[in-house]
Amino acid sequence: ILNVEQSPQSLHVQEGDSTNFTCSFPSSNFYALHWYRWETAKSPEALFVMTLNGDEKKKGRISATLNTKEGYSYLYIKGSQPEDSATYLCAFGDSGTYKYIFGTGTRLKVLA
Amino acid sequence: DVKVTQSSRYLVKRTGEKVFLECVQDMDHENMFWYRQDPGLGLRLIYFSYDVKMKEKGDIPEGYSVSREKKERFSLILESASTNQTSMYLCASSLAGRAEAFFGQGTRLTVV
Numbered sequence: 596i597l598n599v600e601q602s603p604q605s606l607h608v609q610e611g612d613s614t615n616f617t618c619s620f621p622s623s624n625f626y627a628l629h630w631y632r633w634e635t636a637k638s639p640e641a642l643f644v645m646t647l648n649g650d651e652k653k654k655g656r657i658s659a660t661l662n663t664k665e666g667y668s669y670l671y672i673k674g675s676q677p678e679d680s681a682t683y684l685c686a687f688g689d690s691g692t693y694k695y696i697f698g699t700g701t702r703l704k705v706l707a
Numbered sequence: 708d709v710k711v712t713q714s715s716r717y718l719v720k721r722t723g724e725k726v727f728l729e730c731v732q733d734m735d736h737e738n739m740f741w742y743r744q745d746p747g748l749g750l751r752l753i754y755f756s757y758d759v760k761m762k763e764k765g766d767i768p769e770g771y772s773v774s775r776e777k778k779e780r781f782s783l784i785l786e787s788a789s790t791n792q793t794s795m796y797l798c799a800s801s802l803a804g805r806a807e808a809f810f811g812q813g814t815r816l817t818v819v
Contacts (some may be wrong), residue, residue: 599749627805638711638797639750641807684750688805693757694765695808697742699749 597621599687601698608675609706615671616701618685622666626688629695630659630670634681642670642683675705710734713798713811720818726785728814730798737803739781741765741773743794744813750797756781757803788818 600619608614620628627646633639643652648663656673672679682702686695714729732739738757742750742765752765754773762773770792774782781800785792795815799808 629807631807638810638812639808641809644805644807646805686750686808694752694755694763695740696752696766697750699747 597687597689597696599685599696599698601683601685601701603701604699605702605704607704607706610676612675612705613671613673614675614703615669616683616703618668618670618687618698620666620668620685620687620696620698621689622664624690625663626690626693627695628661628663628668628688629686630668631684631686632681633684633700639684670701672703675703677705677707679703680705711798711800711809711811713796713814715814716812718814718816720785720788720816722789722818724785724788724818726788726816726818728783728785728796728798728816730781730783730800730811731779732781732800732809733779734800734809735778736800736809737778738801738808739775740799740801740808741771741781741783742797742799743767744797745794753783753796788816790818792816793818 630642631639645661650661682700740755741753756775772784798811801808
């Protein structure tokens with residue numbers, strides 16, 4: 596089973612702080628990398644679909660970068676707000692099987 | 708908006724019962740997935756389907772089977788429920804290729 600790791604496991608930040616977390620994945624058989632946000636009592640929702648080495652995506656205060664050669668992606672949140680509190684999941688798409696393997700997530704809590 | 712609907716939000720079943728979890732999507736997506744989510748383990752793929760009547764095993768298919776008779780519906784079957792199948796089950800669908808997945812609201816299954 597392929598290993599997709601996310602760090603840190605959990606994070607508490609103050610409102611207004613900027614933060615970032617990491618998704619590490621195999622550097623071979625790359626197909627795509629997805630980022631999802633999962634709020635309590637809701638369904639996971641896609642943030643970004645990243646497909647090319649060097650990709651940078653942005654949605655409001657949230658951005659992500661991708662390095663497929665070394666097998667990592669960073670998610671950045673600028674000026675965190677309480678509504679950013681959620682678990683952030685990454686999913687690695689394997690070109691050999693077309694399966695998506697999820698990391699265990701980073702749980703973010705933004706304190707007002 | 709894409710809608711993925713799971714038949715039950717909460718379910719309690721007895722050990723040995725045959726359990727059906729139903730999932731319906733309304734956006735004509737080719738791919739459908741069943742995951743289970745357990746604390747500390749992230750989302751683990753049970754089965755997926757990329758077309759009607761087609762199915763592929765995920766990482767943890769033991770004790771489960773699936774059915775996809777129509778494009779919009781993907782059923783997960785627990786042939787003989789056991790207590791170690793107590794979990795949160797999430798259904799998802801996506802277009803073919805690198806597209807992101809859309810998730811249902813989840814079914815929390817307790818086997819007693």
